[in-house]
Amino acid sequence: MxxxxxxxxxxxxxxxxxxxxxxxxxxxxxxxxxxxxxxxxxxxxxxxxxxxxxxxxxxxxxxxxxxxxxxxxxxxxNPKSEKRIAVLVTKEYHCLADILVRHFFNTLGAKVCCIAGNYEALRSFTERFDIPFHYVSHENKSKQEFESELINSIEPYTPDYIVLAKFMRILSPEFVARFPNRIINIHHSFLPAFIGASPYRQAFERGVKLIGATAHFVTNDLDEGPIIVQQTNPVNHTFGVSEMVIAGKEIEKSVLSKALQLVFQDRVFVTGNKTIIFE
Known part of the structure; x- marks a missing residue:
């Protein structure tokens, strides 16, 4: 049946x-x-x-x-069983690596149709998996010009979702509006704490005993979109910034992977600025 x-x-x-x-x-x-x-x-x-x-x-x-x-x-x-995703990256590889390995072994639950980055750093790694990589530099361009080139690079692949795998650029309201509730970001902090840049240094300076990561849909409010998955791990006074970063990257991979699995299985509904998740 x-x-x-x-x-x-x-x-x-x-x-x-x-x-x-x-x-x-x-x-x-x-x-x-x-x-x-x-x-x-x-x-x-x-x-x-x-x-x-x-x-x-x-x-x-x-x-x-x-x-x-x-x-x-x-x-x-019967929504589409295999979603198509475009992944946006900068220089950090750990989240992209996790996505590509899962894609290679058919455990991601979606097809990675392309990668786009504002640096060339991850091109050779991406192309080892026979996935197209598009380099779109942000330098000497307005935000509008940069995002227009980015859209022109990824839209021909008709992605169902866009995954920000450590894509360290703030997207404009116009870009976000083009893909409503379809852009998923991994933030290296347990939101709403430590919004914005350098959250691990912020955490270290605050002397926190927990660090975490948050996967959320992107909205016009920086790091304040509907949350999909969060996770924390304990730390103590022996953790410096570098140790927190190492531990945090492992959490980021885990959180993003879980969030993508839930979204790709159509278990996530958005209501206002919250999510309902049927696990």
């Missing part, structure tokens, strides 16, 4: 689960996993449903669900 994935977001009302269950039953779809959540503050209902069945009409199912749910309901049936 074929697996069918249904994603729903709509205004909350009484009886939504019953309506959804009845529609799926009429199409001979057996629910094997259903997760739902109501954001009471926003009065929004979210659901992720895995079901099995054969010989149902997807268009008819879409129509019945949309008709039975509140107006403007978002219903997605």
């Amino acid at each position: 074929n697996k069918t994935l249904v994603l729903i977001e709509c205004k909350d009302e009484v009886g939504l689960v019953a309506i959804i269950s009845q529609v799926l039953a009429r199409h001979q779809l057996n629910i094997v996993a259903m997760r739902e959540f109501v954001d009471e503050a926003a009065n929004r209902f979210f659901a992720r449903i895995e079901c099995y069945g054969e010989n149902f009409n997807e268009d008819s199912l879409q129509h019945e669900l949309t008709s039975g749910l509140p107006a403007l309901a978002k219903v997605t049936i």
